[in-house]
Amino acid sequence: MHGRPRNPEKPVDEAASAAKASKLRILQSQFLQFHHLKNYDKEAIDVSSKLLEINPEFYTAWNYRKLAVNHFLNQPGADPESILNEELRIVESALRQNFKSYGAWHHRKWVLSKGQSSVDHELRLLDKFQKADSRNFHAWNYRRFVAALKNIPEEDELKYTTNMIAGNFSNYSAWHNRSVLLSNLLKRKAEGFFPKEKILTEEYDLVHQAIFTDPDDQSGWFYHLWLLEQTVMSDSPWLISSWPPSNSQLFISADKSASGCMVSPFVTYTSDGGTIPVILYFNQAVSGVNASSVAIRSALAESKDVLWRPISGDKYGRAQAWVGLLKVSDLPPDNSINHSVEVSVEDCSQIISQGESCLSQKFLLKFMVCFQHPDSGHVERRNVEVISWEDSNFQKFEMSPGESDLISSFNPLQTGRNCKDQEVNASEWKMETLANEIEIFRDLLSVEDWKIGKLTLARLLTALDATVNISSSTSPQMVHVQEILALYCDLVKMDPTHSQYYKEEHSLALLRQVTCCKDNLMRYCWRYGKLGESIDRSLVCLRLNSLSLARIGSMENLLWVRMLDLSCNELGSLEGLETMQLLSFLNLSNNKIKSFTALNPLRHLKLLKVLNISHNEIGKHSIDSTRYLCSSPLTHTIADDWKLDLSLEDGSQLSKYWEAFIVFKDLALIQLDIIGNAIVDEDFESFLCKILPTLKFLDSYSL
Numbered sequence: 001m002h003g004r005p006r007n008p009e010k011p012v013d014e015a016a017s018a019a020k021a022s023k024l025r026i027l028q029s030q031f032l033q034f035h036h037l038k039n040y041d042k043e044a045i046d047v048s049s050k051l052l053e054i055n056p057e058f059y060t061a062w063n064y065r066k067l068a069v070n071h072f073l074n075q076p077g078a079d080p081e082s083i084l085n086e087e088l089r090i091v092e093s094a095l096r097q098n099f100k101s102y103g104a105w106h107h108r109k110w111v112l113s114k115g116q117s118s119v120d121h122e123l124r125l126l127d128k129f130q131k132a133d134s135r136n137f138h139a140w141n142y143r144r145f146v147a148a149l150k151n152i153p154e155e156d157e158l159k160y161t162t163n164m165i166a167g168n169f170s171n172y173s174a175w176h177n178r179s180v181l182l183s184n185l186l187k188r189k190a191e192g193f194f195p196k197e198k199i200l201t202e203e204y205d206l207v208h209q210a211i212f213t214d215p216d217d218q219s220g221w222f223y224h225l226w227l228l229e230q231t232v233m234s235d236s237p238w239l240i241s242s243w244p245p246s247n248s249q250l251f252i253s254a255d256k257s258a259s260g261c262m263v264s265p266f267v268t269y270t271s272d273g274g275t276i277p278v279i280l281y282f283n284q285a286v287s288g289v290n291a292s293s294v295a296i297r298s299a300l301a302e303s304k305d306v307l308w309r310p311i312s313g314d315k316y317g318r319a320q321a322w323v324g325l326l327k328v329s330d331l332p333p334d335n336s337i338n339h340s341v342e343v344s345v346e347d348c349s350q351i352i353s354q355g356e357s358c359l360s361q362k363f364l365l366k367f368m369v370c371f372q373h374p375d376s377g378h379v380e381r382r383n384v385e386v387i388s389w390e391d392s393n394f395q396k397f398e399m400s401p402g403e404s405d406l407i408s409s410f411n412p413l414q415t416g417r418n419c420k421d422q423e424v425n426a427s428e429w430k431m432e433t434l435a436n437e438i439e440i441f442r443d444l445l446s447v448e449d450w451k452i453g454k455l456t457l458a459r460l461l462t463a464l465d466a467t468v469n470i471s472s473s474t475s476p477q478m479v480h481v482q483e484i485l486a487l488y489c490d491l492v493k494m495d496p497t498h499s500q501y502y503k504e505e506h507s508l509a510l511l512r513q514v515t516c517c518k519d520n521l522m523r524y525c526w527r528y529g530k531l532g533e534s535i536d537r538s539l540v541c542l543r544l545n546s547l548s549l550a551r552i553g554s555m556e557n558l559l560w561v562r563m564l565d566l567s568c569n570e571l572g573s574l575e576g577l578e579t580m581q582l583l584s585f586l587n588l589s590n591n592k593i594k595s596f597t598a599l600n601p602l603r604h605l606k607l608l609k610v611l612n613i614s615h616n617e618i619g620k621h622s623i624d625s626t627r628y629l630c631s632s633p634l635t636h637t638i639a640d641d642w643k644l645d646l647s648l649e650d651g652s653q654l655s656k657y658w659e660a661f662i663v664f665k666d667l668a669l670i671q672l673d674i675i676g677n678a679i680v681d682e683d684f685e686s687f688l689c690k691i692l693p694t695l696k697f698l699d700s701y702s703l
Contacts, residue, residue, distance in 0.1 A: 020054070027051045031061060040068045049090050056094035056101035065090070066110060080116045087111045092125070099129065105138045109145055119150045134164055140173040144180070154181045155190070169210035172219040179226045186230070187355070196230070197429045203227055204433070208440065215444065221452045225459070228437075231430055232463045234283055236360035237353045241281040241556035242343075243582070244367040249338075250276065251370050252328065275325040276300070276369065277581050278343055279311075281556045285318040286351050286359070293350035294324075298341040300369060301326045311604055312578045318354060321555070321579040328369065339369040386697050387528075387610045387671055389565060389587045394526040397540060427467050434464040451494045455502075458487040462509065469516070481513040503570065504551035514544070515557035528563060528585075541565055541585070555579040566591070567612070578604035585610040589673065594621050596659035603663055612673040614699070619679025653687045660684075661691055671697040 031051050034044035045068060048061050065087065072083050088111055094104040111117060123146060129139050147157050158181045164174040182203070185193040193199050204227060210220030244250050278296070280289065289310070291303045306326065310319030326341065343366075345351070348359040441457045444450070461480040468479070478484075488506035492499045515521055521542075528539045541563040549569040555576050558564075563585040571591040577583075578601035586608060593599065593616040602608060654661060660679075669692050674680055685698060696703055 024051070024054055027054070028058070031064070035060070035064045038067075040071045044068075049093075052090060052094045052104075053097060056098045056104045059103045062103045062107045065107065069111075080114070084111050084114055084116045088117060095129070099133060099136055100138055102138070105142055109142065112146070112149065119146055122146045123150075130164075134168055134171050135173050137173045137176070140177050144177065154185055155192070157181055158185070165206075165210070169213050170217045170219050172222065175210075175219050175223040179223065183230075197433075200227060200230055201433065204437070212444070215448070215450050215453065218452065221456065224456060228456075228459060228463060231433055232467065234360075235355075236357040237282050237284050237286045237351065238360045239280060239363045240283045241559060242365050243277070243279040243559040244365075245560070246365040246367065249368045249370055252276075275327050278306075278324045278326060278341075279559050279579070279581055280322045280324075280343075281559060281579065282320050282322075284353050285314065285320050286322075286353050287313075287316060287318045288350040288352050289322040290350070293345065293347045295344050295346045296324070296326070296341065297344075298326070298369075299339050300328055300341060311581070312601065316354075323581055326369075337371070340366065341369060342366050386700055387585055388700075389567065389589070389612060394528055394541060394543065397522060397525040397527055427470060430467045431464065434460055434467060438464065449490075449494070451491055454487050454491055454494070458484050458491075458505070458509075461487075462512075465512075478509075478513045478516050481509055484509045500550065503548075507547075507549040507551045508553040510547060510549070511544075511552065511554040515554040521557070539563060539585075545569065545587070552576050573598050574601045577601045581605065581607070583608055587612040588616070589614045589676075591616050593618060596663050599663045603666060606666070606668075608667055609669060610671040611667075611669055613677070614673040615676030618674075618677040620677075653683065653690075657684060657687050660687070664688070664691055667692070668694045670694060671700075673699050675699045 027047060027050055030047050031044075034047060045065075048064055048068075051058060052061050052065075069083060069087060072078055073080055088108065091104050091108045091111070094101060095108075098104070112119070112122065122142075126139055126143050126146065129136070130143075133139070143157075158178065161174045161178040161181065164171055165178070168174075182193075182199070186196050186199065204224075207220050207224050207227065210217070211224065214220075280294070287310075289308045291306060291308070294303070294308065296303045296306055306324040308322050308324040310317060311321040311323055313319030342364065344364045345359060345362040348362060351359040438457065438460050441453055441460065445453050445457065461484050465478050465480055485506055488502045488509065491502040492506075495502070513520065514524060524543055526541050526543050528541050539562070542558070542561050543565040545565045546568040549566065549571060552566070552571065552574065553576060556579075558580055560582065561580055562582050564580070564583060565587040567587045567589040569591050571588065572594060574588075574593075581604070583605050584607050586602075586605075589612045593613060595618060599613070602611070672688065672692065672695060674688070688698065689695060689703060
């Protein structure tokens, strides 16, 4: 473990093993009978004791002893101390048999929580156990439990970890316990542990000793990664992006038959349903975005009428991206009236991060909503046509004279960059620390190519670029991106076992470069229009195809995207795509999507009209590994949500294709391309036609 080879197994004495197994079977049979009868006499208790001394992993026996202890404690004249001490003796005997028994340690915690046992004795026992195996995480976890019971100061426990690490730099559990203690001390700004910068600098010096002493051991490297996270993470959340961009004009067609097509190529939105989304993207997941914390001032809507919802939030209601809908359908489409919209924070204390920090500063976003008649220069899309993703149907984006004002309002970048005073103040120390660490690890790698050293260097370079960009008042640039990309390419070759992770990190670095500034992003923007036909100048496609992307990221810079081409990449998951609430046209063909579970984020894209998932691997794999990788996998919990009146035959289809049904049931797709996936046959195509009543084109054929 942690870079250390396992000890070779000792030769097995087959006769002794068979005798032990026979004895264990007899004891298990006797025990289960006593347990079933709720028998707690001396013979039954002795049987459970002998069973646990042989097999401490028999969790049912520990549960039985809990019932027995409660039974004895409720007897008249019971001696709690004697009863509980006997339990501690049994646990200690079991731990000598298996020091890493989950059941034994949990039972010891349960006994100690009764409040009748000596905590000092537990500390002495832990010292013995930790001398025998100082790295055992069960003992360290139990130590934290005991320390909390005894109210041992965290400062004292931190000194204990220092002593343990000094005796063995390879003690991963001691490093982990140190990170837990330091996190608490820094968070409450305990005496001697503020400012944070001083303490972290000292910790870097400590971990350098471990890494330089034995670079092949992973313990120090993991602690260094924790230090890096503490260095770069923000103490408080703030807004980094929004849509519509602040100080922009949003144009809506006054002709309802034109389906609300915009005339702006960037500040563009199809207002189906008569609403306009307002998207807020924070630097970290937050909760508390609601009508009382975020105010909207406009003739379009009042704060109380806007329901804010997290986009793919966690079970605690936290999310990085939040969306609220402004209703415009009730307003007369008068192109002489411009409607001003202001979105501002009323109460920072309600918007809270996972670390329980409040929003750092208030923000104010202003934009205009303008109705415009369809004779104003844009091409109407009155007739539904097949969207073709062929290269010949795209023309490189060139800004026309009339769009200069529109492009100046286009700002997919961090809207609150200059508002984060405390981050700017801390950035000097961060940049100095990161630069120092980069120099150290470059020197270390000049001696030998350690893969974990290369990974650490790539992370350090990424953190430095991000820190520089936060504090810079100029257009952000990824200065070290080429070196970062080269490091991940090397790691793919050096460590094939973890190649998928390195490819994903490579993809994220590449996307940070692509989206870091407007000039970079414009290189990937194309106008869509069939060859020989008039071009719809409002339909601009972001083409990120054929970039070998294994993961998508930098979503805060892509909130404006309405048409996206991700074809010919290596995507197996779409996690993060749900934040692009304006997406209407999406090409995912020729990727590595293995199941409908991976398409789960599409459920949040209510404006999606055209979807191409052809030539992927859906249906090819019998095991859906994506289900265990996605943050919000599909489940069977929607059994009561069937919205179709299906015959028995269709019901069998629904049972067979339930995952596809969940993904597509709330989408209003007009065009779907799915050919080239193993799941596709006549039966599946007929199923799609039934659950997608709005569908007009399937695999480019008219229905």
